[in-house]
Amino acid sequence: MDNFIVSARKYRPATFDTVVGQQHITVTLKNAIKNKQLAQAFLFCGPRGVGKTTCARILAKTINCEQLRDDVEACGQCDSCKSFQHGNSFSIHELDAASNNSVDDIRSLIDQVRIPPQTGKYKIYIIDEVHMLSQQAFNAFLKTLEEPPAYAIFILATTEKHKILPTILSRCQIFDFNRIKVGDMASHLAAIATKEGVSHDPDGLHIIAQKADGGLRDALSMFDQIVSFSNKAVTYQAVIDNLHILDFEYYFGLTDAIIKEDSPSALLLLDEILSRGFDGSHFISGLASHFRDLLVAKEPATLKLLDTSDTIRQRYMQQSQQASPGLLLSALNIANQCEINYRTSKNQRLQVELALLKMCHIGSAIQLAKNGAVQLVNGEAEKKKLNESVTAVAASDRPDEPADDSAAGARPVAATASHVAPAEPGPRVADRQPSAAVCDPAPATTMKSRSWGSVKLSNAIPDLTKIFDDKEAETGVDEPELLSGDEREHFTHEDLLKQWHAYADRLKAENKINLFTLMTANPPQLLADFQIGVVVENSIQQDLLNSSKIDILNDLRMKLRNFAIDLQPVQVAHETVRKPYTAQEKYQAMASKNPALDTLRRAFDLGLE
Structure with a gap:
């Protein structure tokens, strides 16, 4: 027990070739070492557990290796490699910026940079979680990073590149690490299980890889946990029991119930899932992912997007043939909507049950829509036949x-x-x-x-x-209006007024008061060539008439059966009357209306104030 080492440390890659899932980075670094085109500052960024710090250590060890192999890998036998492996190298320094993020820590590092390496060609500084440095520490580090000594190389690692100053980013060669694929992770776990003498099945390892979400360190931690739980037997059942993962069988069973429109079975399965302690939101999210996987499995071209073992992939392919794409898309839409409404719902279980009931009746809804489409097609055929007769x-x-x-x-x-x-x-x-x-x-x-x-x-x-x-x-549909674009039937002014006021009354019922007022304030004028004069009193009414002209004409032309009708605005000429403002002007206006007022003023010798 004293000698036990967790798998994440025991099987940590020591060479570029043993790094899992980051070949685009390891190949680039090996070529840079081989061609002697090393940058003086590297930035490794990406999610946690994907190999950033591991690649930084491998790069540092390989750069200072005294007997580099032909495949550009560290030999592991020279003094530089041995001192690094034992953790007492004087040329390779690691700094955790999460706990050493002050200006004094960076100044101490800068003082060390000034000292040339005692052994090896380069002095390498690995700064992990570099985004944790303070603003002052970044500023103190900036000058050294811009013009470091020829023997100094900085390797920075971070999970949050957006928090690093742009001035730092511009001075580094940036490498973006990917999340490790499920297949690569499962293969790596299988190799470790074989070395450790642990029995395993592919389904269980794939579940671990999916749960790790691209982080190999998390996958190795879960692997150790399940090995201890199952006494060195990593099976599918052991994995879902230990990690509290909902069994795939529930999703397959629910989908079968939805296809058969068996709503009682679906509700009973949901009750069993909730009684086992699973959250409704977690369940509906997993069900939506299941429908997505079924859609992916329907086409051979998209089958590669399915990150599952071969056994479960076959199950998906079989069930996807039983469900139509329309049913799966509708069920996926219902599940997504339920997931959105789940957190705000007061009765969350009812929200999930309602979603399942809707899914179970999708088939009936699709059939009803098909019947409606057939009726519509038949109706169109009848209409076409009628048009041909006409x-x-x-x-x-x-x-x-x-x-x-x-x-x-x-x-x-x-x-x-x-x-x-x-x-x-x-x-x-x-x-x-x-x-x-x-x-x-x-x-x-x-x-x-x-x-x-x-x-x-x-x-x-x-x-x-x-x-x-x-x-x-x-x-039960009225016959269509049979009008041509060149019809010009005569009408009287009374006919015009009748249709004009009928249209205005509809406007009033629709609460379009401004246009109603414009049409009823002054009667329309019937001019030559079927032109209708409409009285407008200002520019606002002019704009209102122009914006409504098409609708008015469409109604009048159909009702009066004349497509030559057009509207012409008629401006009203107003006499300009100056409003009196001064006392003298007001008196004169009053005296003009009542001459006796002036007689009164003279009799009493009154003045204006």
């Missing part, structure tokens, strides 16, 4: 249609349409008689035809009316 009937009755045998292809269509219904036209399609308008820019012409787009409809109106009446009886 077009065929209209084309058969065009006045410019040839009367010879060349038009024989169109005549049967008209004959077919004529059998629809020879009923009288309804009130919606009654012919409007042209009225004697104030303006008559063109010869009066009776506009009996309607058009849909550019298709003219004239004598076929009774047949079309029957078609639209039948369609309206089936769907």
Whole structure:
């Protein structure tokens, strides 16, 4: 027991090749040593437990090695390597900036830098957690870092690069360490377990690697803990029991219940999970991750994003084939929303149960949406068929249609349409008689035809009316307005006032009081060429009319059946009356209204104050 060393120290890498998951950094450092292109200041930054300090020590030992190997690794046999391994090297110094962060500590270090190395070629200073230095300490260290002696090399390490002064960063060669991948970490743990004679399974090691969140030191600490707990048998069950991790089986079981729409089973599984002491927020977060993994497992191209063992990966692939992408995406969205609302909810368990119930009914909701889509498609098909009938009937009755045998292809269509219904036209399609308008820019012409787009409809109106009446009886939807962009039906000033005030009343109901006041303050004027004059009293009303002009015109053109209608603002001429300000001006204004006032003033010889 006295000789026990934790795995994080016992299996700490001693060479660049044994560093786990940081090949992009170790290769760069080895090439710099080989080519003798060493910077005088390095900054190693990244999360905790990924090998920053380890790489700093390996770099320091390799730089001063007296018998460097061909693969640019320290020999481990020379005096410099042995003194470093025993911790009594005079050329390599370590400083913990977390506890030595004052100006005096940095000044002491600067005094040491002035002394050349007694053994070895370089004097190396490793400053760990450098972001903990005070502002004054950084300033004291800045000059030395900028112009160090040729034999001095500084290696700084930090987990929070953003706290370091930009002036320090600009003088360092920066290396960013990555989080160690789950696969690399699991392989490293398996190698250590083999050396230690510990039985293990891949699922358990993968769970440890996932729990470590990219930090190998944390993974090794958990590994030692589980080895002691399980008596040298690192199994999946031992790992989830010791680390209090929710079993994957619960997530797979819940997903099966959601696919089968078995809400009672889902609620019972949730009750079992909560009774084991797991937090609802932790559970719903894990369930969301499970749905994400199922989506990833559906496609071979994204399968590499799944950080699990081969056994669990197969389970994900099997279950992902049973669930549709729509179900998984909807369930993932519900889980994320539940996770957001969980902390603010007064009844947190009900929040999770409600989410599970929603997930269990996703399949029914998707089927209902599909049925609605089918009905919509059928409705569109009916509408398209109706439009084709309208077009065929209209084309058969065009006045410019040839009367010879060349038009024989169109005549049967008209004959077919004529059998629809020879009923009288309804009130919606009654012919409007042209009225004697104030303006008559063109010869009066009776506009009996309607058009849909550019298709003219004239004598076929009774047949079309029957078609639209039948369609309206089936769907309950009013027939579409059949207007063309060139229709110009005459209307009187009374017709204009009727539609004008009807639109103004709708504005009042919608609480658009300013526009209602503008339209009702002065009656509209019917000018030549179907122009409507609108009285505006100021620039504010002018802007209001311009911004609302399109909506007003759309309504009037449809109701009055004339697309030539346009609005023209009419400015009101106001007489400028100067308001009296002085006493004399006020007296004169009053005397002009009442001449007896001036007689009174003269009789009593009154003056103005």
